[in-house]
Amino acid sequence: MELKRKDILNLSCMDREEIDLILQTAESFKEVSKREIKKVPALRGKTVVNLFFEPSTRTRSSFELAGKRLSADVINVSASGSSTIKGETLLDTARNIEAMSADFIIVRHASSGVPHFLARSLQSAVINAGDGANEHPSQGLLDLLTIKENKGTLEGLKVVIVGDILHGRVAHSDIHGLKKYGADIHLVAPPTLLPAAIEQWGVTVHYHLDEALKDADVIMLLRLQLERQGTGYFPTLREYSQLYGLNRRRLALAHPEALVMHPGPINRGVEVTSEVADGLSSVILQQVANGVAVRMALLFLLSGGKHV
């Protein structure tokens, strides 16, 4: 099977067959990163450009390793050293990269919709690596892969998502992805960190974490982006962690085999206690490993690769 798509922008507009294909391809690529020689020639002579307008360690590194393990040439372009500080428009920056025969442009930007805008204007394949408060589809896909690996299925699971849904592009991708598999999605957040009209998304909203956790199969904790948010959304970090932080007592309310997930970087003691983050229920590092596999799958499939 083949992915008939030029770009990866949103999980919201991807159908279930496409997601299945990506996850199956990623599963077979997981094995590559476990080999003695973690390298396949699939994308030899292809060019991958990481175009990051927001700082990032893990996502940039994950795409860089994904590209390199597929034997692609990868270059990094970050906003700080970039021409945008010289007054160039975003589109001109991207068109220049495309003119250097970039096959893939991986874009992260603080504004929602930037990757979509670029994708419409460019022939290069564009992968959204996080756009404002909109989506972060490769993170959503690696979350789906991690759940599927541990639970055997994505269907009918009770998934509790906790934290900053308002600014949470990870949450948005997760919700869109999970809903395609009929997951029972529960959101828990301070009212100030919930988007308006959130119930229309077909999710259940709670204001109390304990109540939401009952029989949960998956608990997805969202990162509190302390570096971006003002302090206006909730009184103190301490109050946030008391009301919305996951600890051992609360974890016991969930299904005994519940998974604890977090997209990272973790604020230990805020979203989750160290005991839980490092405990047996946590699959946080497995998410990171799956990230490389998912990104290899995306690059491979977008370049016309077929899953067999």
Added chain:
Amino acid sequence: MELKRKDILNLSCMDREEIDLILQTAESFKEVSKREIKKVPALRGKTVVNLFFEPSTRTRSSFELAGKRLSADVINVSASGSSTIKGETLLDTARNIEAMSADFIIVRHASSGVPHFLARSLQSAVINAGDGANEHPSQGLLDLLTIKENKGTLEGLKVVIVGDILHGRVAHSDIHGLKKYGADIHLVAPPTLLPAAIEQWGVTVHYHLDEALKDADVIMLLRLQLERQGTGYFPTLREYSQLYGLNRRRLALAHPEALVMHPGPINRGVEVTSEVADGLSSVILQQVANGVAVRMALLFLLSGGKHV
């Protein structure tokens, strides 16, 4: 044929046969960047170091991709993270890089003459990627290649160069390169942005763009380096764009098949209207694509490669 030269520093001291050789080699490398597998083994096991003391996206990326498509190992060293902030001299920094067996050192520096100084002291091949207000030879070469591809020849063309000639290292390389082919060069700029005694370069100087554009074959717009210049050179940006900006009306004064060129990054609405920058006469993105090919040619030829 072979390039008998250790370094690429200036177009001013390169002869026409050398430039012809570089352009012919670049033409054959253009094809590589259009292949499915954009990679040849020519420089396998060679080391290219980008040593940039000024920020740059496009030139650094272009050299990086040129090196990688030739299978070289490429590393980036930028001033911000570099030892020069630790008090090391420029020459010591470069000698250290050479001592790590760098075959090529690509240097950009805010001071004129830095690449020449390093080239004299080092055995590594040095390529000037822009030195102060002096030259930017790989940009000059890619401009020549772009004109030649579109016009079939470089000889006898009327080329109008508009803007900041004073600080314009791109302009200087273009003028030196074009003069070797007998181009008829016209410069248009505010008097404050023209070097003293400019007529001695064998060019015609105009203060009015309309007058200069008549029958022009090529219009090269120079970037107004807003981030570097104080505001003392001309009253306002608006006045600059009214007097020296290229728009549709003005373009109509030139030859119907005139080329519009700009080294980028463009300040849209200042040096050129979007209509013209994105119009049929514009070869701006072709310049970018040719940049990779020219840099591949330079690396290839300096390493002893022969054009056949």
Added chain:
Amino acid sequence: MELKRKDILNLSCMDREEIDLILQTAESFKEVSKREIKKVPALRGKTVVNLFFEPSTRTRSSFELAGKRLSADVINVSASGSSTIKGETLLDTARNIEAMSADFIIVRHASSGVPHFLARSLQSAVINAGDGANEHPSQGLLDLLTIKENKGTLEGLKVVIVGDILHGRVAHSDIHGLKKYGADIHLVAPPTLLPAAIEQWGVTVHYHLDEALKDADVIMLLRLQLERQGTGYFPTLREYSQLYGLNRRRLALAHPEALVMHPGPINRGVEVTSEVADGLSSVILQQVANGVAVRMALLFLLSGGKHV
């Protein structure tokens, strides 16, 4: 022979047989960097991550080239763009990198003991690229290699180490390494830049450089880290250079074939005059070249490679 060790953290706890093995392996890798094609396939498909929490040009570049010349995939993660500014713990940052299947994590950090801490927690091989005022073992090893190459042996040499012993992680690695070969080590420094109880290290301490230099076989100058130190350690730079700077007159006090070494970056005119730094006794650039070879040896041996 094989190096039975997961990590390279300190020379203090490495035995002489291990150091011999590393130096012999490095000698054979020196030849690779002199070849036309500076590349061997030994680490193809391995992943090397440079995790630098302090800025560095030469050490980062040296490890990057070492990795690439062994055909490994190398990625750079620097503190400025990293998740640590987002509140993530050091260990979480490193675990994330490990979860992406990093084989080697090269760590530089301003705090002593960070690489040791990470090494205990990670399965990836950790190489200390400088931790606070503790050690910089790959620098110590390249210094040993440089002395051995020039003197034929490390045993019984009189080695004079001059400068900031207190903050000098390079000095510490050098001392630990040299002592294993029975070198006669003399330290010269302002009393404020000597650690307490330094005589217990089995070294001779001098406060006057002239006196220490008599018959010296090796003079190791330490970098004065002007960017880190306050001015409290000595009155003025001028006084420092008068008392502790190496010049031609002083060099004449040493053995006629004494080596002058400096880990770089050099503050010319402070630790050493230009005449001496660039003179026949100086092996400073040879140290840099040996750095790549030593780092190739470390990566090769840690990955299970055998020296034959």
